[in-house]
Amino acid sequence: xxxxxxxGAGNMNSSIIGGLIKQGWSxxxxxxxxxxxxxxxxxxxxxxxxxxASNIEAAEFADFIVLGVKPHFIxxxxxxxxxxxxxxxxxxxxxxxxxxxxxxxxxxxxKYPVIRTMPNTPSQLGLGMTGMFASTPVSxxxxxxxxxxxxxxxxxxxxxxxxxxxxxxxxSGSGPAYFFLFMEALEQKAxxxxxxxxxxxxxVQQTAFGAASMVVENSNLEISQLRTNVTSKGGTTQAALNKxxxxxxxxxxxxxxxxxxxxxxxxxxxxx
Numbered sequence: 001x002x003x004x005x006x007x008g009a010g011n012m013n014s015s016i017i018g019g020l021i022k023q024g025w026s027x028x029x030x031x032x033x034x035x036x037x038x039x040x041x042x043x044x045x046x047x048x049x050x051x052x053a054s055n056i057e058a059a060e061f062a063d064f065i066v067l068g069v070k071p072h073f074i075x076x077x078x079x080x081x082x083x084x085x086x087x088x089x090x091x092x093x094x095x096x097x098x099x100x101x102x103x104x105x106x107x108x109x110x111k112y113p114v115i116r117t118m119p120n121t122p123s124q125l126g127l128g129m130t131g132m133f134a135s136t137p138v139s140x141x142x143x144x145x146x147x148x149x150x151x152x153x154x155x156x157x158x159x160x161x162x163x164x165x166x167x168x169x170x171x172s173g174s175g176p177a178y179f180f181l182f183m184e185a186l187e188q189k190a191x192x193x194x195x196x197x198x199x200x201x202x203x204v205q206q207t208a209f210g211a212a213s214m215v216v217e218n219s220n221l222e223i224s225q226l227r228t229n230v231t232s233k234g235g236t237t238q239a240a241l242n243k244x245x246x247x248x249x250x251x252x253x254x255x256x257x258x259x260x261x262x263x264x265x266x267x268x269x270x271x272x
Contacts, residue, residue, distance in 0.1 A: 091114075
């Protein structure tokens with residue numbers, strides 16, 4: 001079984017580690033590095049994995065190296081890792097937003113195998129959506145393991161072009177927050193009607209969960225058809241949807257996604 005090093009002990013790395021352990025991955029083949037003893041020891045105790053303060057030690061232990069650090073740390077971390085032994089035999093998997101493959105390879109001082117991924121926060125529950133793009137040197141075996149790794153925390157989508165990672169970031173990467181904002185507004189209205197905080201939360205979260213589940217369970221139907229099915233002509237739902245449409249809600253969503261996309265592009269340029 002291949003060995004995996006996780007550089008960084010943040011939420012996303014923790015989620016992937018947890019998913020791999022649930023899938024039966026041996027803790028003996030997983031190591032995490034982080035300068036904070038508290039963070040890495042917490043993961044080591046929780047999952048039984050190895051831990052170290054040294055990125056070099058972690059990387060030399062592994063066949064696959066997951067770069068789970070903040071984008072502005074990528075260059076420094078990769079420059080450090082460029083000194084590891086047998087670097088030619090390693091595959092790097094990045095979950096850092098806005099960091100291109102060429103940037104990572106440049107910092108590593110070589111065109112080593114790099115796979116860019118863009119997971120989202122529901123990965124913490126095993127319900128994530130991850131976009132993936134691989135550089136040319138990546139082997140079939142490396143592709144298979146990377147796919148297995150990210151599938152441990154949800155669904156994956158292989159991309160044909162690296163720039164599509166930016167689109168993934170603005171749709172599914174930031175997407176959960178869009179739904180949260182809508183849910184917040186609906187929850188507040190329930191409170192305005194006099195429902196308790198607990199009741200308002202339950203009304204909104206169960207409605208959202210049910211709606212999402214209907215989409216999942218009816219993959220043969222367009223989402224627009226599901227909306228039509230619940231909208232009686234001249235009824236209450238129709239009145240609400242008319243108001244949303246008149247207020248420009250569909251265009252507002254489009255503009256919001258475009259704003260996220262533009263920011264993603266700016267981050268990539270700043271990191272380059």
